[in-house]
Amino acid sequence: MRYLPLTPDDRTEMLATIGAGSVDALFRDVPAQVLNPAFEGLPPHASEMAVERHMKALARKNLSAGDVPFFLGAGAYRHHVPASVDHLIQRGEFLTAYTPYQPEIAQGTLQVLFEFQTQVARLFGTDIANASMYDGSTACWEAIAMAGRITRRDGVVIGPIHPHYLSTARTMAKFTKDEIRELSPALIADAGDDAVIGMIDDKTSCVVVQYPDILGRIPDLAKIADAAHAKGALLVTVVTEPVALGLLESPGALGADIVVGEGQSLGVGLNFGGPYLGLFGAREKYTRQMPGRLCGETVDADGKRGFVLTLSTREQHIRREKATSNICTNSGLCALAFSIHMTLLGGEGLDRLARINHARAVYAAEKLAAIQGVELVNQRGFFNEFTLKLVGHDAREVAHRLAQRQILSGVALGRLYPDATDLAEGLVVCVTETCTDEGIATLVAALAEELA
Template structure:
């Protein structure tokens, strides 16, 4: 829809109808310090559509996209190959909506897709049930913490140091308004996650333990041991999966004792998309289903005995129960869930396992190449497609220098933990099926030149 501004006469007519003396009067409740005194500085008052398109194209050309360079970024958002059929199918008219259908009699196709999506997520996570998706992984993580509080009637969450700091920040924002206490810690630069420290923090006031699997440094925690310790104290284990492709190679969290499993579904079908929209995944044990946020699409039969699909549970949500709701979610990421489900269907169980093995092989090649670079140390003793290396200097500087030579070399821990100086030399590196041998060679070659003591010559 194009923006069509009102004429002065139309504005005057509108103001007359609503009884306002001026347009400015409509904003009098906004504090003066928060209002601009005039138009935004530096922006023209008007421009032609063609001029705006040219300007935006010039701005976009400054981006170095994932497809244009050796790409090793991850830490919660991953580049995978998405079959062309995914984009083709989600743009069909009967599917092209981000919202939940509330009239099942005219939305059987979409409801069936959501039902199948729930089945796929439950099998992927190893849980009894999964919902019809949430906004993204970080908000799904918070919803799990809130749900654990309702189940246990406790208000303390023990957070593993391996949980992505953006997920922690999201939970901390929400906890300010609920009174929940978050017991957080920083990750140690060690080959294995400090599961013992997490277990030691669990007490009789703990509602849940939140553990990322694999964690933000690519390490694989012992979920079974943490689950046993948590459940012995009456707490729940929440497992957070930011890279669902990894579950094609390692055991599903629900099979290891996790009570609630949440995650980010972006890896499958959705794409990087400059940070969103993404897709929250949420599964749990059957006995907790009525405390689970979001909605469930269910299968039933109609008056003639024919199979049909309906919304089974959505009575816990803000748009229905308002301030009495157990969740502030008002819809689900329907279109992204559809993309996830189509990609999963194309892969199948065997395809996902094969994809995970290909990812792991690419990561091993990358790790082996980087371990040979003078001054670089591989941190992990185990990983799937993501690992951490320790550089001899601040990784933020190295990442910027790599980008100048057309290599997107990873995510620096200094960017994720700016206040934790002990972590600043850490670099999280991710390899997927899109990573070529040439990409690995480029990263290792440029990094070798950048870290050379003499710094003579230029990276090639």
């Protein structure tokens, strides 16, 4: 039963009030081809049974990550997610929970977020962390905006980060007038630390560096942090693979002022592009400039431990001009999944998982680099992701042919950077604990055949 509260006369009166001749006039700025696209071959209607049959046929064309050798990464990672994670997040008190505005009836939700913040802060090596954000790319932009408020500057230096993160920053900078200068990745062994440092000047508000970067290389954060601080700028570190911090030194310990990232690889899993989970940590002195919500621990009137929503800097909570963000809704359920997975792993478990990932990646890289016509770009080391240069071959075409052979070999840089011809030979390969010796051997043999 549809609920239509407005009569035709109501709509006519409303349109007259705003000066529109019809409802269609409200969409006049939308291009016609987008507003009313022609779906070729799609009938105007079909029975429910026919639609189900058609959709199942389409679904069968998908190649499931768990059914074939899978080496895709570049910002979205496949790890084993314990079954208990999915079981626990579907409990009614979690699945239906909303923002805990009333602490007296939301102690469970608040405690979960408090524990999540603690885990992220310890993982990132920062003093504080917020109660999560939409995803890594928007968290990256929020860090840039936050750095601008702190330093009162509008120059931004961005190293070789994921192009989707860079695209988000560029889009938002159109409205804030921030001047972004980025360093594009290159298929060379050097991580480009000196090139990033050379771009910093007295107008720079922050330097944004991915750790590891889009090619899997590990920048010298301490060196970049010292250079940024010498110019009065902040260091923003982006982490797309949090498992790496089980083995690498935390960004905060190396001098990062703000650390952001994507939490998808812990607890959330791959889900056709979403939902994702933004992580955000910073130094304590910058707390009031941090976007999002912050849950805190306190005691109630009886002296018992309790939790409250300590800081809410979103525009719906305070005056718009005082808000730090209007896009910082936390991903509560994904944050819970992340926190449960982290709790199940513990510190030792995360360290062991990271070591397994690195060992598997080193083994695969050695085997793949031995193929004639393949060069390993990451000569200075990597975590679980590395870049291969397929000399004389477009990596997009090779990856497509391997996919037809039921092998998802990696992410071609030409797909991420379609206009960069110097990156066309690059293939980013990710190896996690889910990759088997058999799967690696299958990739090695197939890639050798394709390049022969």
